[in-house]
Amino acid sequence: MSTSEKSYHHGDLRAALLDAADTLLDQGGDGAVSLREVARMAGVSPTAAYRHFADKEALLAALAARHFAQFGAALGGRPLAEMGPAYLRFALARPGRFRLMFGPLLQRSRQHPALAQASDAALAGLYAAAPSPDAALRAWGLVHGLAHLMLDGALPAEEGLITRLLNPPG
Amino acid sequence: MSTSEKSYHHGDLRAALLDAADTLLDQGGDGAVSLREVARMAGVSPTAAYRHFADKEALLAALAARHFAQFGAALGGRPLAEMGPAYLRFALARPGRFRLMFGPLLQRSRQHPALAQASDAALAGLYAAAPSPDAALRAWGLVHGLAHLMLDGALPAEEGLITRLLNPPG
DNA sequence: CCCTTATGTTAACAACGTGAACATACCGGG
DNA sequence: CCCGGTATGTTCACGTTGTTAACATAAGGG
Numbered sequence: 001m002s003t004s005e006k007s008y009h010h011g012d013l014r015a016a017l018l019d020a021a022d023t024l025l026d027q028g029g030d031g032a033v034s035l036r037e038v039a040r041m042a043g044v045s046p047t048a049a050y051r052h053f054a055d056k057e058a059l060l061a062a063l064a065a066r067h068f069a070q071f072g073a074a075l076g077g078r079p080l081a082e083m084g085p086a087y088l089r090f091a092l093a094r095p096g097r098f099r100l101m102f103g104p105l106l107q108r109s110r111q112h113p114a115l116a117q118a119s120d121a122a123l124a125g126l127y128a129a130a131p132s133p134d135a136a137l138r139a140w141g142l143v144h145g146l147a148h149l150m151l152d153g154a155l156p157a158e159e160g161l162i163t164r165l166l167n168p169p170g
Numbered sequence: 171m172s173t174s175e176k177s178y179h180h181g182d183l184r185a186a187l188l189d190a191a192d193t194l195l196d197q198g199g200d201g202a203v204s205l206r207e208v209a210r211m212a213g214v215s216p217t218a219a220y221r222h223f224a225d226k227e228a229l230l231a232a233l234a235a236r237h238f239a240q241f242g243a244a245l246g247g248r249p250l251a252e253m254g255p256a257y258l259r260f261a262l263a264r265p266g267r268f269r270l271m272f273g274p275l276l277q278r279s280r281q282h283p284a285l286a287q288a289s290d291a292a293l294a295g296l297y298a299a300a301p302s303p304d305a306a307l308r309a310w311g312l313v314h315g316l317a318h319l320m321l322d323g324a325l326p327a328e329e330g331l332i333t334r335l336l337n338p339p340g
Numbered sequence: 341c342c343c344t345t346a347t348g349t350t351a352a353c354a355a356c357g358t359g360a361a362c363a364t365a366c367c368g369g370g
Numbered sequence: 371c372c373c374g375g376t377a378t379g380t381t382c383a384c385g386t387t388g389t390t391a392a393c394a395t396a397a398g399g400g
Contacts, residue, residue, distance in 0.1 A: 145315025
C-alpha cells in the first residue's frame, strides 16, 4: 500500500496538481504559477493537467474555491470585532491566496460554479455577523482596502496600525 | 513640418510607446500590455523599446507615474467629501490604470524613483484634506477596498450603492 | 477476454520577454 | 565640409509559456 507506486496513471493527479499550484502560489505569488511548472512538480508531462482542468484558469478557480471553503470555516461564527483583524492577517500572511481569491478571477466566477458557490458561502458569514447589510459592506470595504494597500506597499503592514485603524475612537 | 516624417528614427518613440501601452491598458487591462504589441502599435521592431526603457516593468512604471501626476492634479485641493466618490469613480471608469497604479508595481516603486515621487505627490493631497492621519487612512482604505470589490465583481458597481456607503447616517 | 473509456505522453505552434550583434541616422569637432 | 562617435532602431536568437492534436497505455465492465 505504498503511496508512491510508479504506474502510468498517477493515482490522484488532480489533487497533486492543486497542491503544487498552491505551493507556487504561496511562494511566488499569482504570477509564479505556471501550468508547466505545476506539472513538473507533480512529475508529469506539461499537458497532463488538461485531463483534469479545462485550462489554467479552471485550475486556479478550483484552487480558489478550496481556499474559500477553508477561509469561510476559519472566519464563520465569530463576533464582528474579530473578523476584521482576522481578515487582514490572513491577507498579509498569505498574499498569493488572498490575491487569487479576491482578484480578477472572481469576476469570472460565473464560468466556475464551484468558485461562485464557495465564495458565496464564505461571505455569508460576514453578512450574518454585521448589524446591517450596509455596515457589513463598509467593514468589508475597509479591511479589504487596507489589505490591498498594505500588500502593495502603500501602507506599512504593522500590527499596531491595524488595531488602531480598526478600533475608531467612540 | 509634417508630424509623420518617415525616417529611420522615430522622433519621439518614448512617448509613442507610452501612448500605445496606455491604449492597451485601457482596453484590455493590465495583462493585455505586451512589449511586442506596444512596439507593433508604434510601428517599430519588437526590441526597440529597450532603447528607452530598461525592461517592461520600467515602461509600466513610467506609465503609472504619468497617471499619478494626472490623478493627483484631478483630486488635489478638493474637500474630503468629494474625494471619496471621485476616487471610486476613477477606479471604475479606468480599471486598468487603477490596477496598474495601485497594484504590485507600487511595491517596487523604490526601483523606479519617478513612480515613487509621483505617487507620493498624488497621495499628499489626501492627507492634507483629512482631519487626522488616521481618518485619512480609514477613508482611503474604505474607498480603495470598495473600488477593488466592485472591480472584481464582489459588489455591484452601482452609483446608488457608492453614495449610500460613503455617506454614513449621522 | 476484449473493447470502451479514462488518463497520460509526445510533438508542435504561436506569443512572449529579453539579450547580442549589427545597421543606420544624427551631431559636434577637426 | 567631412568624419567619427553616439544614439537609436533592426535582425536573429533563445528559453519560457499556454494550448491543441495525435498517439499510447492502463483500467474496468460486458
